[in-house]
Amino acid sequence: MSADRPFDVRSVRRDFPIFEQTMRGKPLVFLDSAASAQKPAAVAERMADFYKHEYASIHRGVYQLSEAATFEFEKARGKIARFINAANPHEIIITRNATESINLVAWSWGRKHLGTDDEILITGMEHHANIVPWQMLCQETGAELRVVPLLEDGSLEPGAFEAMLNERTRLAALCHVSNALGTVNPMREMIAAAHAQGIPVLVDGAQAAPHMAVDVQDLDADFYAISAHKVFGPSGVGVLYGKLALLEAMPPYQGGGSMIHTVSFEKTTYAEVPARFEAGTPDIAGVIGFGEALDYLEQIGMSAIEAWEKELLDYATDRLAEVPQVRLIGTAANKASVLSFIIEGAHPHDIGSILDQEGIAIRAGHHCAQPVMERFGIPATARASLAFYNTKEDIDVLVRGIHRVLEFFG
Amino acid sequence: MDDLRELYQTVILDHNKAPRNFGELEDPDRQADGHNPLCGDRLTLHLQLDENDRVVDVKFSGQGCAISTASTSLMTEYALGKTKDEILATKALFHELVTGNPNEEGSTDGLGKLAVFGGVREFPARVKCATLAWHTMEAALNNDEQPATTE
Numbered sequence: 001m002s003a004d005r006p007f008d009v010r011s012v013r014r015d016f017p018i019f020e021q022t023m024r025g026k027p028l029v030f031l032d033s034a035a036s037a038q039k040p041a042a043v044a045e046r047m048a049d050f051y052k053h054e055y056a057s058i059h060r061g062v063y064q065l066s067e068a069a070t071f072e073f074e075k076a077r078g079k080i081a082r083f084i085n086a087a088n089p090h091e092i093i094i095t096r097n098a099t100e101s102i103n104l105v106a107w108s109w110g111r112k113h114l115g116t117d118d119e120i121l122i123t124g125m126e127h128h129a130n131i132v133p134w135q136m137l138c139q140e141t142g143a144e145l146r147v148v149p150l151l152e153d154g155s156l157e158p159g160a161f162e163a164m165l166n167e168r169t170r171l172a173a174l175c176h177v178s179n180a181l182g183t184v185n186p187m188r189e190m191i192a193a194a195h196a197q198g199i200p201v202l203v204d205g206a207q208a209a210p211h212m213a214v215d216v217q218d219l220d221a222d223f224y225a226i227s228a229h230k231v232f233g234p235s236g237v238g239v240l241y242g243k244l245a246l247l248e249a250m251p252p253y254q255g256g257g258s259m260i261h262t263v264s265f266e267k268t269t270y271a272e273v274p275a276r277f278e279a280g281t282p283d284i285a286g287v288i289g290f291g292e293a294l295d296y297l298e299q300i301g302m303s304a305i306e307a308w309e310k311e312l313l314d315y316a317t318d319r320l321a322e323v324p325q326v327r328l329i330g331t332a333a334n335k336a337s338v339l340s341f342i343i344e345g346a347h348p349h350d351i352g353s354i355l356d357q358e359g360i361a362i363r364a365g366h367h368c369a370q371p372v373m374e375r376f377g378i379p380a381t382a383r384a385s386l387a388f389y390n391t392k393e394d395i396d397v398l399v400r401g402i403h404r405v406l407e408f409f410g
Numbered sequence: 411m412d413d414l415r416e417l418y419q420t421v422i423l424d425h426n427k428a429p430r431n432f433g434e435l436e437d438p439d440r441q442a443d444g445h446n447p448l449c450g451d452r453l454t455l456h457l458q459l460d461e462n463d464r465v466v467d468v469k470f471s472g473q474g475c476a477i478s479t480a481s482t483s484l485m486t487e488y489a490l491g492k493t494k495d496e497i498l499a500t501k502a503l504f505h506e507l508v509t510g511n512p513n514e515e516g517s518t519d520g521l522g523k524l525a526v527f528g529g530v531r532e533f534p535a536r537v538k539c540a541t542l543a544w545h546t547m548e549a550a551l552n553n554d555e556q557p558a559t560t561e
């Protein structure tokens with residue numbers, strides 16, 4: 001379990017069976033990890049084993065199989081807590097994805113604390129998942145959604161966030177890393193500024209957790225949302241971290257089994273945290289599979305991952321700069337893993353189709369961040385996004401593919 | 411021809427670069443918006459019709475990929491002078507051409523220049539780009555209130 005083992009991308013790639021395949025007769029160059037990451041074999045194997053030999057309902061059974069499954073599930077919760085350095089595994093709520101984690105806070109915390117004349121502050125680089133739940137909440141409560149503007153490089157306007165915090169602000173909901181631009185926000189400082197005025201902060205960490213060591217205590221985040229599928233785990237599992245005191249004061253989100261203490265037709269009392277927020281049967285195997293993904297990441301070490309991805313991002317940025325027709329959207333000084341770009345005269349959708357013929361998977365579109373597209377006056381971008389299993393050869397293939405695009409649209 | 415050359419035929423690239431009938435009509439009889447939510451393509455179609463529902467003028471504006479822009483441009487060229495019934499019949503043929511079995515060659519009978527979209531069926535992700543124009547045309551001809559969408 002040494003985190004100091006030298007990082008070797010060749011050996012890492014052997015852990016991901018998908019890279020043994022070819023696409024359209026060419027080696028797969030997967031540059032869409034920001035949408036969803038590939039999985040190490042260990043995750044699929046752990047889930048298959050669990051289904052084959054260990055499966056049972058959790059938290060209810062009085063028989064051994066169920067007790068063992070419950071133990072494995074709760075062990076995974078502990079791994080998640082350790083992965084983001086939460087003080088207590090009870091602060092880890094299992095959801096379906098980051099979107100549900102944010103909605104949970106909007107429904108439960110938001111409906112309790114928001115009223116007319118209140119404000120919620122977000123940034124101009126949010127994913128729709130961190131816009132729409134707040135918009136819905138504002139519509140319902142009469143509160144106002146305010147947006148911190150972006151500079152041309154895709155970073156936040158300096159000082160704007162601090163200036164927009166005021167006595168009406170009830171919550172700041174901020175992405176740690178932008179999925180459309182790659183910008184890494186100075187989260188620790190932003191949270192400190194909000195806390196100085198007594199304002200809690202929800203962090204959308206969907207794009208941060210796959211790329212850097214996240215420490216919710218060091219950040220002092222009040223809420224932190226993650227999707228397992230972007231962190232090399234299965235789809236269908238998400239995480240909401242919340243400070244225990246905040247969670248304990250929140251009403252339930254959904255009603256049903258598991259989240260109650262006692263139920264009669266007259267009155268129901270609710271379970272303790274986190275069970276209060278986990279109504280119904282969760283994705284048991286998925287959570288255990290996510291635990292396996294986190295073990296895998298721990299073995300490699302998040303600092304090694306961060307260092308390799310920085311090298312890759314710098315290399316990719318330089319290589320793309322060699323193609324004068326390519327314009328990067330999002331050039332902030334502090335960036336992670338995302339290369340959003342446009343090519344004069346070539347629509348991102350056409351870029352995507354041509355690259356696909358070369359076996360290269362990228363995303364073309366608005367990336368569920370339409371306000372970002374509007375800010376830059378473009379309908380869409382092509383987006384290549386990296387993970388630690390990518391190589392410099394992947395970038396070289398991408399650049400060759402872009403030259404192929406230019407053959408048609410140059 | 412490789413698949414890409416099949417998709418991006420010279421005529422398509424040309425209409426993408428220099429779309430025909432691009433712009434707006436001053437006072438259109440019919441107008442419809444088309445929207446492809448997947449890629450954000452947007453299109454507005456303006457029609458002038460005579461008393462027999464024959465297209466006597468047509469313009470389009472908006473923003474889209476090469477397939478979508480060329481498809482709209484070629485459709486407007488085709489539609490000029492045609493009646494509503496003729497256009498809707500061609501829409502059905504066009505739809506069959508671009509959505510048919512990718513392993514079979516589609517029939518281009520009656521499609522004239524529109525046959526250049528025969529390569530699209532091999533790119534299922536691009537079918538909606540090619541058909542957005544025609545959905546929007548149908549909405550305009552039927553005077554639908556709702557914007558046409560590919561979803």
Ligand SMILES: Cc1ncc(COP(=O)(O)O)c(C=O)c1O
Nearest residue numbers: 097098099127129179206207227
């Ligand atoms: C920044 C950000 N937030 C939230 C989400 C939503 O993730 P999910 O669809 O897994 O809920 C995404 C996914 O693209 C994202 O990039």
